[in-house]
Amino acid sequence: MRGGKTVGWVEFEKVTKKFGDVIAVNNVSFSIEKGEFFTLLGPSGCGKTTTLRLIAGLEIPTSGIIRIAGEDVTLKFPGQRNVAMVFQNYALYPHMTVYQNIAYPLVVRKTPKKKIEERVKYVAEHLQIDTLLDRYPMEISGGQQQRVALARAIIQTPNVFLLDEPLSNLDAKLRLEARSFLKHLHHELETTTIYVTHDQSEAMALSTRIAVMNEGIIKQIGTPKEIYEKPADIFVAGFIGNPPMNILEFHTDGNSMILDGQKIKIEKIHGILKKLGEKAYLGIRPEYIKLGKEGDLVGEVYVVEPLGVENVVTLKLEKQYLKVLTFEETVFKPGQKLWIYFRRDKLNFFDSSGKRVAFENEEET
Ligand SMILES: Nc1ncnc2c1ncn2[C@@H]1O[C@H](COP(=O)(O)OP(=O)(O)OP(=O)(O)O)[C@@H](O)[C@H]1O
Ligand SMILES: [Mg+2]
Known part of the structure; x- marks a missing residue:
């Protein structure tokens, strides 16, 4: 506690990010508790990826403060933040095999080889890419690449997982299976997760809380039930639920x-x-x-x-x-x-x- 206020694990205080004239993130504040599965939900271009990149340290805010684990990280380099991110465009290492890609974060941390093998096997099996471990990223499909990128992130034990539409390229069946696995994994590890999607059903199914964004602004933050039953405005009401x-x-x-x-x-x-x-x-x-x-x-x-x-x-x-x-x-x-x-x-x-x-x-x- 600080001044009677709960201190969050990831905090945004009046954060704004401008790219020239474009205000990608507009005076956004939120506080995410340790262990939450927090989802940023909103239409294309609303500022979801920019928000994640700000948390990761890949962008520096135009104004405002960002804290992780009680520490002001606003100006810190990505490497100093202990976050694991899945990028919207995967960004796999092309010269490494699928196995080496997934194992990489643990190899860097000098994790024992046996432990690495176990973890790679576990995540690869659950994401159904265990038969592709010897191939190179060029030799697998887009949806498979996306799962390799996801595996590479969730093999780690960071302060925060940042997942940017990690299931967007999977077919409907696989997407549902991977979604259940992510939820199971979160239940098991309780790693604070910040998840980006424009799929409202995914947000509803996975999240402890959802932030609905539009045009750089957070329109509402609440549990899936609150957002579903009492949407703050017509935009949120029209974005959630099918129909x-x-x-x-x-x-x-x-x-x-x-x-x-x-x-x-x-x-x-x-x-x-x-x-x-x-x-x-x-x-x-x-x-x-x-x-x-x-x-x-x-x-x-x-x-x-x-x-x-x-x-x-x-x-x-x-x-x-x-x-x-x-x-x-x-x-x-x-x-x-x-x-x-x-x-x-x-x-x-x-x-x-x-x-x-x-x-x-x-x-x-
Ligand atoms: N490097 C950049 N330079 C200029 N404008 C940018 C840059 N990155 C993002 N933007 C703009 O900022 C706004 C928010 O972009 P962002 O990528 O955060 O959206 P998003 O919610 O992730 O969208 P999508 O669902 O399509 O991935 C958009 O208008 C985008 O064009
Ligand atoms: Mg995006």
Whole structure:
């Protein structure tokens, strides 16, 4: 503790990184606890890689302070930070075999040969590259190269793992298997991990906390559940979940909501409607909507997409569309008119600027 504040294992204090006119990271602050699996999630170009490179010491911030393990490392060289990084473009040593690439960080640390062999075997088997150990990087595929780069990082025991989209080039099945292995490994080693992805399901599955970024700014930091249930704004709401949260524009006359010409009666809603102003947004996840013979408003089935166990039903209101995830056997047909019911405990409201407005009795997260 320092001044009553918990000291994090990796800390950013008002860090900004500019490249000429581009502000890649804009006044970002966060504090990551030791042992966390912390994910930076956001669209292409939002500043994820730059943030990792700042932690690794491959970039120096334009302003702000970076601390690792209680030490100010803002101006320290990469070699002085004890971090292991997987780069988005792998950066394997071309003149070394796969085995030598993976073993390299341990060879440098003069780890006993036997121990190195054991560790290489363990990670290579779990990442399914154990048959490639004698080949050179040129002789293996992109997805295989990516797994070699990942193996080379996770063979180490650093202060922090920095993993930049380490599974992006793998096919769907392998990606899921490697994801489970990473989670297992984190459970086993408890090494603080900072993970970058633009895949929301990966972020949800792996992380203790997620930071959602957009245009160099952190929009929200929270547990996967907090981010899923109470997104800070419309951007976060639309980025998480598959299909993402429905965002429906409505207006209010102070007492009730009017959504595409239909008046919706929701109990105990007056307080929040007063806070919202005339135009606002309702946010509701597709799995928290029920379809049937009664409900809040009527919509017409636009399209039905079967995904195996569940169906995604898109409904058209007067102008807006919404998606419903249903696990029922009921067959819905395009053109069919249905009542739509919103689960009361799962409603989110956003003001005209897109910012979430909390209910009075709701705990702030
Ligand atoms: N060396 C550089 N020189 C100039 N601009 C840069 C440099 N590196 C990054 N940028 C810019 O900074 C912004 C953030 O880039 P960054 O690589 O951090 O994004 P990212 O979130 O990792 O994106 P992606 O998902 O596509 O990898 C982008 O607008 C990018 O063009
Ligand atoms: Mg990147």
